[in-house]
Amino acid sequence: MSIWEYANPKKFMQTSGWLLPWVTGLALVCLIGGLFWGFFLTPDDYKQGSTVKIIYIHVPAAILGTSVWFMMLVTSLIWLIRRHHVSALAAKAAAPIGLTFTLIGLVTGAIWGQPMWGTWWAWDPRLTAFLILGLFYLGYIALWAAVDDPDTAADLTSVLCIVGSVFAFLSRYAVLFWNQGLHQGASLSLDAQENVSDVYAWPLWTCIAGFLLLFVTLVLLRTRTEVRARRMAALLARERRLA
Amino acid sequence: MIPDLGKYAGAVMGAYGASIALLALLVLVSLWQAARMKRALDEVEARAKAPVAEEAAPDKGASDV
Numbered sequence: 519m520s521i522w523e524y525a526n527p528k529k530f531m532q533t534s535g536w537l538l539p540w541v542t543g544l545a546l547v548c549l550i551g552g553l554f555w556g557f558f559l560t561p562d563d564y565k566q567g568s569t570v571k572i573i574y575i576h577v578p579a580a581i582l583g584t585s586v587w588f589m590m591l592v593t594s595l596i597w598l599i600r601r602h603h604v605s606a607l608a609a610k611a612a613a614p615i616g617l618t619f620t621l622i623g624l625v626t627g628a629i630w631g632q633p634m635w636g637t638w639w640a641w642d643p644r645l646t647a648f649l650i651l652g653l654f655y656l657g658y659i660a661l662w663a664a665v666d667d668p669d670t671a672a673d674l675t676s677v678l679c680i681v682g683s684v685f686a687f688l689s690r691y692a693v694l695f696w697n698q699g700l701h702q703g704a705s706l707s708l709d710a711q712e713n714v715s716d717v718y719a720w721p722l723w724t725c726i727a728g729f730l731l732l733f734v735t736l737v738l739l740r741t742r743t744e745v746r747a748r749r750m751a752a753l754l755a756r757e758r759r760l761a
Numbered sequence: 762m763i764p765d766l767g768k769y770a771g772a773v774m775g776a777y778g779a780s781i782a783l784l785a786l787l788v789l790v791s792l793w794q795a796a797r798m799k800r801a802l803d804e805v806e807a808r809a810k811a812p813v814a815e816e817a818a819p820d821k822g823a824s825d826v
Contacts, residue, residue, distance in 0.1 A: 557777070558764060568766040571773050575780045618787045625783075626776040633772055732784075736791055743795045746802045753805045 525602035527745050534738045542735045549728030556721035563718075572630045573714075574722060578729035580623035580648070580689075586616030586733060587651060587679070587686035590658075594676035604745065606672035609679065610662050611740035615733055617655035624652060644701040647688035654682035668748065 524530050556574035563570035590609040597606040627645070628638040639645065658678055665671035714722070766773050 562767070568764070568769045568773050571766075572776045575776060579780065614790075615787065618783050622780045622783055625779050629772050629776040629779070633769055736787065739795055740791050743791075743798045746798045750798070750802045750805050753802075753809050757805075757809070 522600075522602070525600070525604050527604055527749070530604050531742060531745060534742055538735065538738050538742075541731055541738065545728060545731035545735045547728075548724055548731055552721050552724030552726075552728045556718075556725060560717055560721060566634060569630050569633055570718065572626050573718065574725045576623060576626040576630060577722060578726045579619045579626065581726060582729050582733055583616060583620035583623045583648065583651065584686045584690045585730075586612050586619060587654075587682060589737075590616065590679050591683050591686075594679040597672050598676050603672075603748065604741065606668075606676070607744035607748065608737060608741045609675070610672075611744050612733075612737050613655055613659050613662070615736050615740070617652065617659065619729070619733075620648065620652040620655060623648065642701050643692040644689055647685045647692055651682065651685040651689050654678070654685060658682065668751075 524533060553574055557571055560571070562568045590612050593605045593609040593612075596602055597609070631640070632638050658675055661675050661678055662671050665674060
């Protein structure tokens with residue numbers, strides 16, 4: 519069996535229909551469990567006070583905000599190279615989810631920044647790249663809506679996605695090589711010396727898993743909607759030809 | 762039940778409230794679009810199958826006669 523079998527809309531609908539309830543259940547368990555654990559059962563930080571509880575939303579949303587764009591990059595490349603429609607539709611379906619995560623990252627970051635940094639916003643490399651990434655999401659969604667021919671829309675948005683990847687990359691990695699700005703480095707990393715304390719790390723990992731599973735749930739649901747919309751357009755076009 | 766959030770209560774509750782509202786909006790819009798598209802496609806598919814059923818019916822009736 520090959521992964522390319524899932525490029526067949528019928529196979530995709532079968533598999534995603536079977537998978538969706540399980541992923542939804544798991545997403546709810548991780549998301550509700552992680553947020554409950556983080557909000558109710560962890561202590562205040564000695565420096566940040568209770569604002570440390572914002573990391574359980576801010577960090578997963580920011581990680582997903584950039585990761586969704588990378589997922590869109592992969593599916594866009596698959597569309598450009600192999601012309602699989604499900605792949606282009608998955609990228610289209612993912613964009614509003616990525617935009618929502620990016621908005622949540624920006625809003626919660628600003629709310630946390632005001633008491634901790636003394637400002638809602640700073641033109642810091644990571645923040646600025648993340649804001650531009652949010653604008654790329656808006657542009658990407660607008661471009662899909664503006665072009666009538668779906669294949670042309672998929673081509674144009676795929677190119678836009680490749681260009682926007684620069685800002686997804688910068689917002690993820692700018693703190694590592696662009697040594698200025700307010701934003702701190704990674705809260706969690708494979709290097710144990712940099713990690714936040716375990717008492718915060720475990721609920722944070724659970725929330726990251728919850729956000730990731732929520733993304734998978736929504737992208738499956740929304741891609742199924744897009745596949746149906748494409749089939750309906752084909753049936754309506756056939757109706758018009760026969761009329 | 763709600764932990765004492767001290768002087769940052771507004772910031773923490775605001776961050777959670779805004780995030781939950783945005784996520785709820787995304788989920789509800791996605792579910793609404795999915796239900797609306799499924800219903801619309803079911804109608805179009807039923808219409809597409811209808812002429813076949815109508816053509817088949819006289820044959821069935823004729824064989825019964």
